[in-house]
Amino acid sequence: MLRHNPSSGAGDARPRELAIIGGGPAGIAAALAAAGAGARVTLISEGPVGGRAGWDSLIPSKVRIVAAEAMAAAHAAEPLGLVRGDLPRIDPPAILARIGAVSASWGAQQADALAARGMTTLYGVASFVAPGRLLVRDAAGQEVVALAADAIIIATGSVPRFPPAMRPDRTRVIAPRFASTLAKLPPDIVIVGGGVTGSEFASIFSLLGVQVSWVVGPKGVLPDFAPEAGQAIVAALTQRGVAIRQGQPAVRITPHESGVEVITADDVGHRAAMAFLAVGCTLDLGRLNLAATGLTPAADGTLCADAMGRTEAIGVYVVGDAAGGPMLANRAMAQAWVAGRHAAGAESTLPRAEAVVHAAYTIPQVAQVGAVGSADAHTVRLPLRAMLKAHLSGEDEGVFLLSFDPRSQRVLGAVAVGRMPPTPSPPSPWRYSSSWRSAIWLPCSPLIRRWARWPSPLPAPPLSGMWEAKRVRTHVNQPRRGNPRLG
Ligand SMILES: Cc1cc2nc3c(=O)[nH]c(=O)nc-3n(C[C@H](O)[C@H](O)[C@H](O)COP(=O)(O)OP(=O)(O)OC[C@H]3O[C@@H](n4cnc5c(N)ncnc54)[C@H](O)[C@@H]3O)c2cc1C
Numbered sequence: 001m002l003r004h005n006p007s008s009g010a011g012d013a014r015p016r017e018l019a020i021i022g023g024g025p026a027g028i029a030a031a032l033a034a035a036g037a038g039a040r041v042t043l044i045s046e047g048p049v050g051g052r053a054g055w056d057s058l059i060p061s062k063v064r065i066v067a068a069e070a071m072a073a074a075h076a077a078e079p080l081g082l083v084r085g086d087l088p089r090i091d092p093p094a095i096l097a098r099i100g101a102v103s104a105s106w107g108a109q110q111a112d113a114l115a116a117r118g119m120t121t122l123y124g125v126a127s128f129v130a131p132g133r134l135l136v137r138d139a140a141g142q143e144v145v146a147l148a149a150d151a152i153i154i155a156t157g158s159v160p161r162f163p164p165a166m167r168p169d170r171t172r173v174i175a176p177r178f179a180s181t182l183a184k185l186p187p188d189i190v191i192v193g194g195g196v197t198g199s200e201f202a203s204i205f206s207l208l209g210v211q212v213s214w215v216v217g218p219k220g221v222l223p224d225f226a227p228e229a230g231q232a233i234v235a236a237l238t239q240r241g242v243a244i245r246q247g248q249p250a251v252r253i254t255p256h257e258s259g260v261e262v263i264t265a266d267d268v269g270h271r272a273a274m275a276f277l278a279v280g281c282t283l284d285l286g287r288l289n290l291a292a293t294g295l296t297p298a299a300d301g302t303l304c305a306d307a308m309g310r311t312e313a314i315g316v317y318v319v320g321d322a323a324g325g326p327m328l329a330n331r332a333m334a335q336a337w338v339a340g341r342h343a344a345g346a347e348s349t350l351p352r353a354e355a356v357v358h359a360a361y362t363i364p365q366v367a368q369v370g371a372v373g374s375a376d377a378h379t380v381r382l383p384l385r386a387m388l389k390a391h392l393s394g395e396d397e398g399v400f401l402l403s404f405d406p407r408s409q410r411v412l413g414a415v416a417v418g419r420m421p422p423t424p425s426p427p428s429p430w431r432y433s434s435s436w437r438s439a440i441w442l443p444c445s446p447l448i449r450r451w452a453r454w455p456s457p458l459p460a461p462p463l464s465g466m467w468e469a470k471r472v473r474t475h476v477n478q479p480r481r482g483n484p485r486l487g
Contacts, residue, residue: 022155024051026320033340050107060180068207151343158321165252186273198278217249309339370413
């Protein structure tokens, strides 16, 4: 059994020993930040490096979206003056193979980056045995390693949550993570649930030729975005033949001779060969034995943590999906970067959650940064066709909204909805979003001067510039003053 001993605490010249639980985007970002700040890092990963984002959710869904976009682009070629030849058709096994290949190469790249910085990666499931002490067990529950660390970062992500009457069976009722193994497309499907995941899969399946019914509860299709974004998605998908039923949540799913029936709260049935559940997630904290480090999750399941990710237990941080809040890889990585440096005892910066881009990779896509449409803001609304670039690429659906403070002329937020240009062009993924981010933090006229393409579906490294505003120097083991329960 391997045993590590932590350094003795703040002020010790020796590098800090850090343990990071979880090998997803948050764990990797925290590990790279901490190692870059001079800490000795051990990453504990239940599965291969890449996390659920790499193997189950983000990458598999984005591989399908890229295929669906290429399909959409082929269909959109004719109005541009191109002769339409044979249109591509979907080859599900080839897509599955591509999902596997992209997940593996992305994971390998991340694992190489960790190894290049001299980090140790342990494979297994970690749990606390005492403050600052972890046990790692293998899949069979056998103890493989015990280790101690000056700081421990929890980056264990989230898992889908299903009501008892709506559970996936992996054949007729599926969920995002099983979609990465879907070898055959059904003729029709009921998507259950709104939000980014429901919206993306309604979009993907409809473009891949599946007849889609979409059941969305009272919160609407994109509750975390400006209402115009949801309205634009509803309009675009309706035009594409998606039958959208809004306002009534699904309450149960029953088998049916040719598939399943999804029943909504008003007792209406929606039949299809398959149902796809996008009904929410819960934090993956249950296996950590948090009590051993003195932590108890609040009633909503979250751990109390401050802007640096520090929990109420000294030296324990929580980041990424495991910290709750909007579940986005971009946000997870930005937050983890800050916590990683802080836990390493390095100078760190306060994260600015409102500068993180929220995106839905539907077709048309949606991207939002900052606050849009608040009561004291002025909001400019432009249809996408007001832009010459949209005219050139044949875009006829979409909208752009920008909110600004009328007194200071400071931009507060922006949201854009629009489809990808139909012709392939070199990726310049973060140009839109980074110009918005700059606009939010730099006083400027509310005119958008630069117009480029949408943000990339894949997580980008945190942009250091956006975190530069306020520097603070802190020490990991320094107890905080005041009420330990953070507001
Ligand atoms: C279908 C879908 C599409 C998405 N698309 C996007 C997108 O386009 N853009 C975007 O920004 N976000 C997207 N997201 C959200 C994104 O995937 C998450 O925000 C991201 O995965 C969070 O990263 P994480 O590192 O916190 O967690 P995860 O990726 O969940 O990684 C956590 C890892 O920790 C491991 N773990 C858990 N407990 C332990 C333990 N005790 N010991 C050891 N290891 C443990 C888990 O097995 C997992 O491997 C999508 C999500 C879904 C479901």
